[in-house]
Amino acid sequence: MKNKNFVNKIEQEPSKIITNIKRDKVIDKSTILKNFVQNEVVVTAENLDILRGNGYFNLDRIREKIRCIRSMENKDVRDLSTLNINIITWADVDQRTYMCWGDYWVKERLTRYLREYFKSVNVDHNLADISLYLFGSPFKPGVIRAPYNPMTFNVAWLYSHPDKFDGLEALKYDLVMCLSKQYVNEVKKIHNNVHDTAIISCSDFTIPNIDYGSDNSLVMVANARGNMPGYGRGVVEYLVQLKNELESTVKVWGHKWENREKYNLFPAEWYVGKYIDYNELNSLYRGSKAVIIDGHGTMEDNGFVPMKLFDVFASGGLPIIRYNSGINDIFGEYVLQYNNAEELKRCINVTRDREKCLEIIKLGNEVALKNTYYHRVKEIIEIIRKQIVIFNEENKLTSSKPVSVPKREIVWVND
Numbered sequence: 008m009k010n011k012n013f014v015n016k017i018e019q020e021p022s023k024i025i026t027n028i029k030r031d032k033v034i035d036k037s038t039i040l041k042n043f044v045q046n047e048v049v050v051t052a053e054n055l056d057i058l059r060g061n062g063y064f065n066l067d068r069i070r071e072k073i074r075c076i077r078s079m080e081n082k083d084v085r086d087l088s089t090l091n092i093n094i095i096t097w098a099d100v101d102q103r104t105y106m107c108w109g110d111y112w113v114k115e116r117l118t119r120y121l122r123e124y125f126k127s128v129n130v131d132h133n134l135a136d137i138s139l140y141l142f143g144s145p146f147k148p149g150v151i152r153a154p155y156n157p158m159t160f161n162v163a164w165l166y167s168h169p170d171k172f173d174g175l176e177a178l179k180y181d182l183v184m185c186l187s188k189q190y191v192n193e194v195k196k197i198h199n200n201v202h203d204t205a206i207i208s209c210s211d212f213t214i215p216n217i218d219y220g221s222d223n224s225l226v227m228v229a230n231a232r233g234n235m236p237g238y239g240r241g242v243v244e245y246l247v248q249l250k251n252e253l254e255s256t257v258k259v260w261g262h263k264w265e266n267r268e269k270y271n272l273f274p275a276e277w278y279v280g281k282y283i284d285y286n287e288l289n290s291l292y293r294g295s296k297a298v299i300i301d302g303h304g305t306m307e308d309n310g311f312v313p314m315k316l317f318d319v320f321a322s323g324g325l326p327i328i329r330y331n332s333g334i335n336d337i338f339g340e341y342v343l344q345y346n347n348a349e350e351l352k353r354c355i356n357v358t359r360d361r362e363k364c365l366e367i368i369k370l371g372n373e374v375a376l377k378n379t380y381y382h383r384v385k386e387i388i389e390i391i392r393k394q395i396v397i398f399n400e401e402n403k404l405t406s407s408k409p410v411s412v413p414k415r416e417i418v419w420v421n422d
Contacts, residue, residue, distance in 0.1 A: 087392060091127045093135040093159075094118060097144050107230055107262045109314060110141050112285050116211055120384035135159045137391060143167040145176050162391060164206060165194060167313075170305040173197065182394055184387070187310040187333055202390055207337060208314045209383040210375055212289040214323035219365065220296045224256045225327075225355065227299040228283060228291070228315075231263035237272035239264060242301035242329065245348035247272065252352065254359075255296045292324030296358045297343075300328040307331040316342075317378060320371030325364050327354045338374050341367050 094117055098108035117139075121128045125137075132138075138159045143166070161179060165172050166186035174197040177183065183198050185191045188205040195201045225246075231239030238244040246257060257277045264270060264278045283291065292298050298319045306313070310333025319326040320338075328334070330344040345351040357363055 085392075085395075087124045087388070087395075088126055090125055090136040090395075091130045091134055092121060092125045092137040092139060093129055093132060094121070094139050094141065096141045106285070107282055110143055113141055113314060116380045117384060120380055121388075124384075124388050132156055132159075137162065137395075139164060139387075140180065141166060142172060144171055160391075160395065164387070165190075166206075166208070167306055167311060168303065169193070169309050169311065182390075184390065186312070188336060189310040189333060193309070206383065206386060206390075207378060208312055208317045209378045209380050210314065210317035210321040211380045212292075212318050212321035212375075214321075214372070215290045215293050217290060217294050219293055219323060219325070219368065220358070220361065222294040222296070223254075224258050224295050225253070225297050225299055226258045226260075226291055226295040227301070228260045228288065229301060230261040231266070231270055231273070233269070237270060239270045239273055240301045242299055242345075242351070243273055245345075245351045246299070247274065248348045249352050249355070250274070253355070255355070258295075288318065289322035289324075292319045292322040295324060297325045297327045297355065300326055302329055302331065309333075310336070312337055317375050320368065321375035321379075323368055323372060325358065325368055326371070327351070338371060341370055343367070 094114045096108070096110035096114050098111040098114070118128050133156065135156065136159060138156065138161050140161065140163045142163045160181055162182045162184065163180040164184045164186070169187070169190055172194070177198040180198070182200050182202070183194055184202045184206040185194050186205060186207055191201060191203065191205060227242070229240065235241055235244065238247070246253075257274070258279050259277045260279050260281070260283045262281050264273060265281065267275065300313065300315050300319070302313055307329055310331065312331055312333045316326050316328055316334070325343070327343045327345065330346045334342050334344065343354040343357055345354050
């Protein structure tokens with residue numbers, strides 16, 4: 008069987024595009040690099056330790072690779088305005104519902120600010136010098152043609168689904184930044200170039216000119232999930248249990264809720280629509296009694312505080328969020344959090360006290376205003392700038408001769 012390997016759709020036999028690494032061979036780093044660029048290196052659990060043990064999985068490998076980046080030849084890498092950067096998200100591959108993904112809007116906001124620093128943002132992938140991956144899920148072989156190019160400086164911002172970021176996935180990146188303070192050390196166990204401090208969530212939302220809670224409703228903007236049969240999300244099951252006690256109406260926007268066969272226990276009267284304009288979210292959040300946020304268990308357990316919490320507070324809205332171990336370190340203990348139906352009920356009851364709600368909103372808004380996309384991009388830029396300059400100074404990148412290998416976009420055929 009033939010594998011479609013490269014973006015230019017060249018078809019080759021697997022034996023010609025896959026370099027298998029054997030335990031009984033001494034691995035030379037320069038040979039690995041050559042294979043890494045010219046062929047597809049299949050990394051498995053069996054050879055992961057070999058790669059680490061032979062220096063492939065450390066700064067030496069990155070420095071060697073940077074010297075080979077043809078696109079940076081004759082560029083002053085100290086001046087980011089000479090370089091191109093791409094932002095890559097899972098939403099990029101969803102041609103039908105991409106605007107329903109939060110990643111899409113994170114990319115849109117980051118792009119706005121990155122344009123102030125770089126020559127171009129989101130260019131053709133083979134023209135990029137730097138690729139910034141908003142990591143939420145691996146690019147699975149056979150699902151999409153992964154927009155991965157080993158000849159760019161690949162940066163992962165691990166900001167969701169830490170359970171999916173394992174040692175094999177980590178090998179694709181030259182630098183890793185983590186959204187969770189408490190998870191940074193865990194990432195260091197599988198990658199040798201991890202930024203020491205957390206790069207946390209942010210928001211550019213502003214408080215609209217409407218009154219808080221004018222719409223006496225509990226709102227949720229989230230796509231349905233398949234891991235809660237009949238309900239779609241755990242919080243919906245809790246809300247159904249409390250249905251007869253709720254004084255507020257429930258309004259839900261999101262993809263897949265209309266599938267009545269799959270989510271038959273989700274009350275149809277709660278469903279408003281598949282999509283709400285992103286630019287209207289701050290008014291929705293501010294106008295509601297509360298915004299219900301339900302995340303992923305592995306994110307909550309590992310302190311990955313979601314962008315949506317910042318969006319709600321920045322909008323002047325009141326969030327009610329499933330317990331997250333990272334929230335108190337950033338916001339304090341005033342955020343309304345729940346773990347079960349009874350705790351959710353107590354949180355919802357707080358909405359009866361308007362003054363208490365406004366006090367919570369004020370405290371949360373103060374934190375959100377200190378964590379905008381402007382702040383976050385400045386932080387990310389300085390991290391990348393420092394890395395690139397170090398590589399340039401240590402390897403004399405601008406004066407060294409690059410390896411004469413054409414840039415090619417490669418699909419990882421085995422994760």
